Amino acid sequence: MSGAEAGTVHRVLGRIGRGCAAHPRRVLGAWLLLVVAVVLAVVAYGRPVDNEVGLPGSDAQTARDLVHAHGVGDDGAGGQVVVHVGTGRLDESARQAALTEAVAAIAAVDHVVVVTPPATGQGTLSADGRTGYLTVELDVPAREVDRSLAAEVDAAATPLRAHGVRTSLGGALAAAADRGDSRLSELIGLVAAAVVLVLAFGGLVAAGLPILTALLTLTCAVGAVGLAGHITGVPGVASTLATMIGLGVGIDYALFVITRHRELLARGVPVPEAVARSMAGSGSAVVFAGGTVVIALGGLAVAGVPILTTLAWSTGVAVVVAVAGAVTLLPALLALLGARVDALRLTRAPATDGTTGWARRADRVTRRPWRYAMAATALLGLLAAPALSLRLGQTDAGDAAPGSAGRTSYDLLAAGLGPGVNGPLTVVVVLDPPATGADDPRLATARTDLSALPGVASVAPARPSPDGAIATLRVIPTTGPGDPATAALVETVRDTPVAGTTAHVGGVVATKADLAGRVGERMWYVIAVVVVLSTVLLYLAFGAPVVAVKAAVMNLVSIGAAYGALTTVFAWGWGATLIGLDGPVPVESYVPMMLFALLFGLSMDYEVFLLTAVQEAWRRTGDNRASVRAGLAATGRVITSAAFIMVVVFAGFLLHSDPVIKMFGLGMAVAIAVDATVVRGLLVPAVMALLGPANWWHPGRSPAIVPTAGTPSPVTVTVPHDRERHASPQ
Known part of the structure; x- marks a missing residue:
């Protein structure tokens, strides 16, 4: 100045x-x-918190916009209740009764819309039946999911713990419970x-x-x-x-x-x-x-x-x-x-x-x-x-502090269903002409094409939008969300024609990549x-x-x-x-x-x-x-x-x-x-x-005057081998 x-x-x-x-x-x-x-x-x-990352102009954002534009997704947050038993199976009769009771209790919590129990065909129950998760759909966005809501859902899972089932919150519920x-x-x-x-x-x-x-x-x-x-x-x-x-x-x-x-x-x-x-x-x-x-x-x-x-x-x-x-x-x-x-x-x-x-x-x-x-x-x-x-x-939940809800659920799911279940990819395929129903052959082809890619553990059945213009597929990688191989898989999917068309990849992992x-x-x-x-x-x-x-x-x-x-x-x-x-x-x-x-x-x-x-x-x-x-x-x-x-x-x-x-x-x-x-x-x-x-040195003009009192006021400074220099008072 x-x-x-x-x-x-x-x-x-x-x-x-x-x-x-x-x-x-x-x-x-x-x-x-x-x-x-x-x-x-x-x-x-x-003070609502929203940890979702948006990135305009990116392919992940394109996928997200397509999902919302065609009514496949909703504006609510998604959470999980991860369940695990040391011996036996979760689908045993006694534990099934506890699961049914817990599902009803969780569904009764305010802001909970749908609770889906674990099932083998949906990829939410491990092959040995010891680990799975309940999917909890909410009617509020992630930034409005607070500790009290997470605590209510956790308390509603008490019937499971009474039958020896270990439980831990996951997804948006874990993020709220672990809020620093x-x-x-x-x-x-x-x-x-x-x-x-x-x-x-x-x-x-x-x-x-x-x-x-x-x-x-x-x-x-x-x-x-x-x-x-x-x-x-x-x-x-x-x-x-x-x-x-x-x-x-x-x-x-x-x-x-x-x-x-x-x-x-x-x-x-x-x-x-x-x-x-x-x-x-x-x-x-x-x-x-x-x-x-x-x-x-x-x-x-x-x-x-x-x-x-x-x-x-x-x-x-x-x-x-x-x-x-x-x-x-x-x-x-x-x-x-x-x-x-x-x-x-x-x-x-x-x-x-x-x-x-x-x-x-x-x-x-x-x-x-x-x-x-x-x-x-x-x-x-x-x-x-x-x-x-x-x-x-x-970073992902696997990097969180040991004992936290996010870390516990991450470790249980990685051990029981594979690390990729913690970082699924949402693959969006644009269909032209639109699909006429879930039996459209292009949907089966898309699933087959994706399943054949290296680094893919499993692909859930395609889910067409109500207007048939797009379909979404949930792809589970063989590697965890923080693994560089998972980010590489994102690019592989984008570069590979799926059902004869370009696939857009969304989800947290793709957005962070x-x-x-x-x-x-x-x-x-x-x-x-x-x-x-x-x-x-x-x-x-x-x-x-x-x-x-x-x-x-x-x-x-x-x-x-x-x-x-x-x-x-x-x-x-x-x-x-x-x-x-x-x-x-x-x-x-x-x-x-x-x-x-x-x-x-x-x-x-x-x-x-x-x-x-x-x-x-x-x-x-x-x-x-x-x-x-x-x-x-x-x-x-x-x-x-x-x-x-x-x-x-x-x-x-x-x-x-x-x-x-x-x-x-x-x-x-x-x-x-x-x-x-x-x-x-x-x-x-x-x-x-x-x-x-x-x-x-300055080009052709006097140096500017600057604030001189931002430092301590000028003091008498003794400089060895130089004469003592005194600052004049301001």
Whole structure:
């Protein structure tokens, strides 16, 4: 942005801060009313979840649209009650009576339309008669199937358990019963963040403010995302990811503002003026940092993948609300507290002068930049190397936590009826002219053609639509839904003429296979868009193209380390048992792309804070190496504290039962840890020291003025072998 634009932003945020400080009770009251309204709305209307993945333009979507257009399918969800006996058969007379009783009880549950018991001819009972499943058709979509409905169906199966039959929910019912609870992860993150904040601020009141603002803003954001499920499909991972990001950035943004505010108070600035100046400086940096995250997420729009678009806007909502809280709610709280922000001190505040460890590290790095640049590059290369073998796949219920309903039903069905029963393919054949009935010879031919394909275990009889225009066939593969061979079978079916016509393949497995293909095709477009947009933003902010390009490259290397960690832990299975997995798990196809956008935006936050301090010192001194040392010394402690908070918040989600949430938690925790230590602490200052004045070269105009208070306020920095440089007060 130009100097004038930056000045305008400073003035606007300064006025906002001053206004919030002048009417703090009104601002706090408005936020509390908003929180209460959102909570009451969630309690009254719930937060529906829809984990079905749509992919416009794909063959799987074509199959799905044909099924619904011709009245073969319905809008209700499908569930199962898996049944198993250790000895004997399920179709013995005594157990048949229990099955009949259970079918009647389940059918009496609200929203249950039809219950079909297991039968050999339908492929729902194993050959030995020990394993099968009841098909439960519901009159509500999957996103409205909640835990209470799943519990009612499970309770209705009690007659079976009374006769020694083991039962487990499957399908949409299992998904509802296993719906993840992230409260433990959030609690761990909050406790760890509180410890870091106490160490950073030295007092309980100052440490509690970031947590309070983060909790209030997070409640609004996650509640809004959940309520949006009534309007559009919102997968369960969306709210969890919004919680993860909202909690991290909410605490971080407040940390930067409070750090600046306390330093101004320590210099004798009155409370209202300190609030206004904190907003004009740190508030501007927070708005810019939040904007970079939102813009990076916006880059996902070019992917053309609805689930990524949903995850992007839901996470973006959490970031926007966190920024709003940092520039309105937090100033009001700071004004109400006044000088009491430093009350309840437990420790002495850490030193902020040139004697800090970060100042000494800055001196070492800038004195021997080649050594540190090469060492950091080698380490980052080692961390990212496993990513070269990263292969995208799809998780299934077999990857769920042992003991969960989804995992139990998956294992029982795989052992009794074969792994493919957990991931059936829906093959749709278009008939021209339309079939005249179920005895149309083309239907038998279609079944025969499909049965002859390698990798097919069985094919159920074709089911023509009421108008005869299409027919659907349920194909059971010989391999499980997450097996690459099953995805290959999808393409084989599509490439093979069935009953003399082209077959469309739908279902969860086919949709995820198409999703993986779409992500693979669009990945580089997303990377290019995000990198270019972020580089342009940095150029507009700092007026230095070299710095902008360097920042983009630095962000890429930390993301490479995250991909390496995903490959090592999930694809290779190293240490998988330590995070609650049985072994290797496929990396879900959309995870790397979503991680890229998130991490590029979050890493840019720390880059902005560091570069702001370095550029400020450069303008005062004109000495590049001294400026790099001063910038790193001034920002090292606060960036490290902020990054550590994010790391522990993200790492806490490794306790979540969903493997995909674990992937996001591990990837972001590793990337932020590497970014704040190896990249910002070693590689960036070393490279900037090597580039010298070229860092601040700009084509034909003065560098733009940027917010300088997003970092701690300028402090006296002792630089060995250089004269002591003092920052002038603002």
